[in-house]
Amino acid sequence: MIKEQIKHLLDKCFAQGVMQGSWTAAAAGSYTVELPKHPAHGDFSTNFAMLVAGRDNKKPREVASLLAEKMARHKDLFDKVEIAGPGFVNFFVREAIWQSVVKSVCEHCYAYGSSQVGQKRKVLVEFVSANPTGPLSIGHGRQAVLGDAIARLLDATGHKVTREYYYNDAGRQMRVLGESTRARYLELLGLAAEFPEDGYQGEYIYDIARKLVAEMGDSLKETEDVTPFKEKAEQEIFANIAETLEKLDIRFDNYYNEHSLYEKGLVDDVVARLRAKGLAYDHDGAVWFKTTEFGQEQDRVIIKSTGEPTYRLPDIAYHREKLKRGFDWLVNIFGSDHIATVPDVMAGLRALGYDDSKVTVVIHQFVTLTREGNQVKMSTRKANFVTVDELFDEVGPDVVRFFFLMRKADSQLEFDLDLATKESQENPVFYVQYANARLSSIQKKANEKNISRKPLPDVVLEKLSLPEELNMLKALASYPALVEDAALDLSPHRIIFFLMDLAGQFHSYYNRHLVISDDLELTQARLWLAEALRIVFHNGLRVVGLSAPESM
RNA sequence: GCGCCUGUAGCUCAGCUGGAUAGAGCAACGGACUUCUAAUCCGUAGGUCACAGGUUCGAAUCCUGUCAGGCGUGCCA
Known part of the structure; x- marks a missing residue:
């Protein structure tokens, strides 16, 4: 607030100088108030004189002395006002102010x-958005903490924040999850079972299968339909995810199911509108979106020849829906592996006549986990990933949160377990x-x-x-x-x-x-x-x- | 090949969006508990800001090119 006060005074001096003919208005709005690194340079400084002189072809130090003289009159604020270096004006604020x-x-x-x-702007922060195919990984953990902290900050600055978790429980991933669960179920019953080639190999699938055996016995052994397996797995995994998030003190206002977009016809509507505008066309049995119209190198498939939509179509429908729900600002937290969807969604919104500048995407880079000097590779499909829950076995929620927040999103984050645990004193x-x-x-x-x-x-x-x-x-x-x-x-x-x-x-x-x-x-x-x-x-x-x- | 991100002390990273003499924490070394919590503090050391040009009063920061790493570049999400 003191900084703002000084800025305000500078603006007044600037206007005064223009009126008195000391300088022109060319440099309006360009100068700033800064915090000098060096104590000898005062509490605040301004580049005012350099910029004004630069525009007007004057000598910076002459402009500086005029400015310094005007500013020094505010004896209630400043002990002294000095000119230094190439034309900085440095302000030494009175101790009483501090x-x-x-x-x-x-x-x-x-x-x-x-x-x-924030002026009560309605902002929707979307994060985590992991499909319920397994426990939250370290990467999800970073995203969860980052998204929640951002939501809290926006909340504290007068925004009206909604936290939303977007998921899909109807796609191919979930079918494979159901098949994986069935395979483990049959295996536990001692029956022949074919494990899907790209199935989920984690130990947690056994846990779910064990529960099924305990609750249902072998009554599902002849079932062709994977639905009961899928539903049980989804329910268990979602419960686990919610529990993990709860430990991190993270709660969502809303879980948004992709499926509801189809039920409301919102996905079809996007396709219809794109077609009407000549931005979607049929080719090789698939439906394509003319993303080349929006600066991309190639057009993208939005409906496969099998009739199934690709991920980008519901993503576009979802973002359009978020804007239609009346949010002024959409903040998305994505992992860098999902970066490819961003241009598609933006293009989709523009194609449909929405303002894509209302969308800000925070891309966070990967978390690499090191243990005893070795990097642990992560993959949800394979069994050797490290989960947030496993992290909790070794460090508390505050440590997890702090470590994930210590780096800016752009940086890859190295989570050194040995350091976070063994040396917890430091x-x-x-x-x-x-x-x-x-x-x-x-x-x-x-x-x-x-x-x-x-x-x-x-x-x-x-x-x-x-x-x-x-x-x-x-x-x-x-x-x-x-x-x-x-x-x-x-x-x-x-x-x-x-x-x-x-x-x-x-x-x-x-x-x-x-x-x-x-x-x-x-x-x-x-x-x-x-x-x-x-x-x-x-x-x-x-x-x-x-x-x-x-x-x- | 193309797009995005990154490259700063031995290691992990800040650097307020262009300011003055480059910052912290670990790790290393040497010290401090009859005083409000030693999970702390004090001191020492550590740099061609990947490299080369450019823009201007001024560049770690902006523009171009090169090199290195990560992630994308699917009719996977």
């Missing part, structure tokens, strides 16, 4: 960092949570000593004048803008990095200075600082779905 951040944090408390930039998760616990502990200690925090107006916040204290206050001040940026950029990892940095600052401070001391005024000020820190740790952890333990 100290007042304590008030702002504590007044807003658990709402500090929340905002209304774990960054605990490092951050420990900061929260210590802060809570300080408040408890104060209570034990019968020291209660006095009302803020009676507290001498000027006592918070150590460089470490001011730096922490600056971090606290930057938090609301960070949440906003992280939400709009769909980048929860930024919150993680902020928390790790702030935790580092706090632990260092904690080891050096006592909050509760003989100096009563100082103790009051620091107790309030500790409270402000605790609130921001709490809010930061919670906004990405991590727990904020008061003791560890």
